[in-house]
Amino acid sequence: MSARNPGTKFDLEHISKVRVNTQAVLKRAQHIQGQKIPTKQWQAAWLLKAVTCIDLTTLAGDDTPSNIHRLCLKAIQPVEHNLLKKMDMQDKVTTAAVCVYPSRVADAAILLEAANSNIPVASVATGFPAGQTPLETRLQEVRMAVADGATEIDIVINRTLALTGQWEAMFDEICQFRMACGNAHMKTILAVGELGTFTNVYKASMVAMMAGSDFIKTSTGKEAVNATYSVAIVMARAIRSYYLSTGYKVGFKPAGGIRTAQEALVWLTLIKEELGNDWLCPHLFRLGASSLLTDIERQIYHHVTGHYAAYNELPMA
Numbered sequence: 001m002s003a004r005n006p007g008t009k010f011d012l013e014h015i016s017k018v019r020v021n022t023q024a025v026l027k028r029a030q031h032i033q034g035q036k037i038p039t040k041q042w043q044a045a046w047l048l049k050a051v052t053c054i055d056l057t058t059l060a061g062d063d064t065p066s067n068i069h070r071l072c073l074k075a076i077q078p079v080e081h082n083l084l085k086k087m088d089m090q091d092k093v094t095t096a097a098v099c100v101y102p103s104r105v106a107d108a109a110i111l112l113e114a115a116n117s118n119i120p121v122a123s124v125a126t127g128f129p130a131g132q133t134p135l136e137t138r139l140q141e142v143r144m145a146v147a148d149g150a151t152e153i154d155i156v157i158n159r160t161l162a163l164t165g166q167w168e169a170m171f172d173e174i175c176q177f178r179m180a181c182g183n184a185h186m187k188t189i190l191a192v193g194e195l196g197t198f199t200n201v202y203k204a205s206m207v208a209m210m211a212g213s214d215f216i217k218t219s220t221g222k223e224a225v226n227a228t229y230s231v232a233i234v235m236a237r238a239i240r241s242y243y244l245s246t247g248y249k250v251g252f253k254p255a256g257g258i259r260t261a262q263e264a265l266v267w268l269t270l271i272k273e274e275l276g277n278d279w280l281c282p283h284l285f286r287l288g289a290s291s292l293l294t295d296i297e298r299q300i301y302h303h304v305t306g307h308y309a310a311y312n313e314l315p316m317a
């Protein structure tokens with residue numbers, strides 16, 4: 001991770017002045033989508049970069065110790081060794097983190113320690129996904145996840161406070177979550193699909209960063225609308241503006257519904273264009289995804305071998 005963001009004082013004047021130009025954002029998003037993604041010869045390398053930025057996630061009601069173990073083993077070796085060798089990759093490639101519910105943190109932490117891996121365990125918390133539980137319960141959840149071994153905490157904001165314009169109250173809550181995180185890095189999920197306007201998304205991004213978030217994250221993956229390119233542009237502009245005024249680089253994590261290698265390439269392009277190369281690393285960019293890796297593996301296999309035979313699938317006669 002880069003230097004921790006210590007946060008700033010709550011700046012009501014700055015927050016009240018924010019007005020986002022929706023048309024300009026939509027136009028920019030269209031432009032990014034129409035951009036040429038990396039040429040074929042570079043795509044395997046870009047896809048490998050995407051793998052190293054994935055928070056490999058399972059957030060399901062039927063999660064058990066065994067599927068958490070499988071998730072961790074996949075995070076330790078996300079791409080087959082032979083393929084890496086063919087790409088002249090000597091380094092170990094792992095995903096950036098695993099991301100699980102608080103009750104499953106210990107399962108992941110114990111397995112990763114036994115496997116001698118330092119892949120961080122990220123835990124969602126604070127009443128994920130809706131955040132509609134009492135503040136004390138939400139704080140307690142953060143403390144328990146940290147005690148069980150999570151070194152990254154993905155908190156959800158209180159959308160009620162955002163939608164009723166109580167930005168300072170939201171700032172105060174996030175500051176308390178930050179305290180409860182201790183040394184763990186804090187990613188703040190805005191649940192953009194429930195914030196109504198781009199202006200609210202920008203304001204929520206700013207408040208989250210002022211309160212000391214190390215990352216801002218689009219979505220829980222459980223809202224009807226999750227990570228979109230237009231919302232990402234709004235959040236990236238807020239990150240850039242916060243960096244210019246404080247000198248601190250806050251990370252960005254799109255999450256929810258990201259399933260294909262092609263989308264991963266667009267996300268990397270967007271970050272490169274909006275925030276620059278510094279952000280193209282796991283310290284400042286994560287892809288939150290439960291089912292993206294399979295397609296990336298398939299595409300890497302295709303690029304390396306020249307075949308489109310379905311990787312990890314039975315060959316057709």
Ligand SMILES: O=C[C@H](O)COP(=O)(O)O
Binds near residue numbers: 222
């Ligand atoms: O935080 C990560 C998201 O919950 C993952 O969403 P997804 O299951 O749609 O990939």
